[in-house]
Amino acid sequence: MDQSVFKQLLKEKNLKVTRQRMLVLELMGDHPGEHLTAEDIYELARKKDPEIGLATIYRTLQVLVELQVIDKINFDDGFVRYELGQMTGDDSEERRHHHHHAICSRCGAVYSFEEDLLDNLERSLLERLGFLVVDHEVKLFGYCKSCREKMKNEDLKLRRDLEVKV
Amino acid sequence: MDQSVFKQLLKEKNLKVTRQRMLVLELMGDHPGEHLTAEDIYELARKKDPEIGLATIYRTLQVLVELQVIDKINFDDGFVRYELGQMTGDDSEERRHHHHHAICSRCGAVYSFEEDLLDNLERSLLERLGFLVVDHEVKLFGYCKSCREKMKNEDLKLRRDLEVKV
DNA sequence: ATCAATGCAAAGGTTTTGCAAAAAT
DNA sequence: ATTTTTGCAAAACCTTTGCATTGAT
Numbered sequence: 347m348d349q350s351v352f353k354q355l356l357k358e359k360n361l362k363v364t365r366q367r368m369l370v371l372e373l374m375g376d377h378p379g380e381h382l383t384a385e386d387i388y389e390l391a392r393k394k395d396p397e398i399g400l401a402t403i404y405r406t407l408q409v410l411v412e413l414q415v416i417d418k419i420n421f422d423d424g425f426v427r428y429e430l431g432q433m434t435g436d437d438s439e440e441r442r443h444h445h446h447h448a449i450c451s452r453c454g455a456v457y458s459f460e461e462d463l464l465d466n467l468e469r470s471l472l473e474r475l476g477f478l479v480v481d482h483e484v485k486l487f488g489y490c491k492s493c494r495e496k497m498k499n500e501d502l503k504l505r506r507d508l509e510v511k512v
Numbered sequence: 513m514d515q516s517v518f519k520q521l522l523k524e525k526n527l528k529v530t531r532q533r534m535l536v537l538e539l540m541g542d543h544p545g546e547h548l549t550a551e552d553i554y555e556l557a558r559k560k561d562p563e564i565g566l567a568t569i570y571r572t573l574q575v576l577v578e579l580q581v582i583d584k585i586n587f588d589d590g591f592v593r594y595e596l597g598q599m600t601g602d603d604s605e606e607r608r609h610h611h612h613h614a615i616c617s618r619c620g621a622v623y624s625f626e627e628d629l630l631d632n633l634e635r636s637l638l639e640r641l642g643f644l645v646v647d648h649e650v651k652l653f654g655y656c657k658s659c660r661e662k663m664k665n666e667d668l669k670l671r672r673d674l675e676v677k678v
Numbered sequence: 679a680t681c682a683a684t685g686c687a688a689a690g691g692t693t694t695t696g697c698a699a700a701a702a703t
Numbered sequence: 704a705t706t707t708t709t710g711c712a713a714a715a716c717c718t719t720t721g722c723a724t725t726g727a728t
Binding site: 420451481 | 584612614616617623625627629632633634636637642643644648649651653654660
């Protein structure tokens with residue numbers, strides 16, 4: 347997101363352009379694809395502006411979510427997380443890309459990806475229930491490649507140990 | 513979920529069968545398809561067992577989640593919610609049904625449904641990343657039928673008012 | 679000059695934890 | 704008899720809020 351575009355967005359909503367708001371935007375831009383907590387962003391921000399307060403971070407994140415500059419995500423680990431929301435190239439409608447995440451249940455790694463395979467489901471909801479889907483969020487839980495390999499090795503080791511004992 | 517099956521599950525994990533655990537299971541069974549908070553369950557439980565403590569509710573819910581008897585869901589409204597997780601009839605593998613929710617952004621109504629339209633996506637993740645999906649969670653945000661009708665009426669009213677003024 | 683935004687500290691609300699007493703195996 | 708679980712209260716935790724001060728327009 348361009349700084350000038352952001353300033354414009356703020357002005358449209360009668361919000362002021364402050365040092366702190368620009369800093370948080372900059373930090374989010376410096377960490378694309380990451381899923382930062384408010385605390386993470388606070389720590390990053392303090393390096394550039396030691397006076398900044400945690401409450402300001404929270405308030406700024408709220409503003410950024412309302413302006414649809416960032417997305418709020420929840421991996422149920424006790425923290426709300428934020429990531430820069432990419433707009434689609436779609437010029438006519440300001441449709442937002444959907445945030446899909448695959449979360450490894452063993453190491454916690456998060457893979458982000460985009461794919462619109464829910465169109466059928468959304469169409470059927472509209473037809474059956476009259477429910478119009480505007481946005482969606484998909485979380486896939488499972489095991490990443492390296493954890494699967496580690497688990498396989500542990501399993502082999504376990505079997506060997508058992509064989510020794512048997 | 514049958515009581516005896518639950519008792520068996522507890523015993524397998526060396527957990528004790530207590531009055532409180534059986535009560536919470538019973539309450540979840542009495543409210544299928546609902547999305548109860550810990551506080552909701554506490555209030556229901558106190559009607560049948562006024563001595564029960566909130567901490568016990570939280571601890572019991574953790575146990576039920578670990579035993580995969582209930583699912584933990586988060587609608588980002590500040591509460592973690594719980595619902596009875598239905599097992600599929602799939603006898604061979606103890607695969608769980610996936611919990612999909614359509615949440616109305618205007619009135620907060622939640623529609624639950626099942627549909628496995630993510631198979632393609634999951635297959636592609638395995639092929640491309642080596643990520644094995646075990647469970648998934650889908651949240652659709654939008655507007656339900658009655659809210660869409662209300663919004664349409666409000667829109668019409670607004671237009672009429674504008675016409676009068678013009 | 680006006681009104682919004684900040685920083686600090688305190689409060690808020692949900693969830694977890696420590697510990698002695700009670701209950702389950 | 705042993706070990707887990709409970710209930711209570713206190714603590715922990717992330718997040719929000721009140722308010723005087725600072726900063727943006």
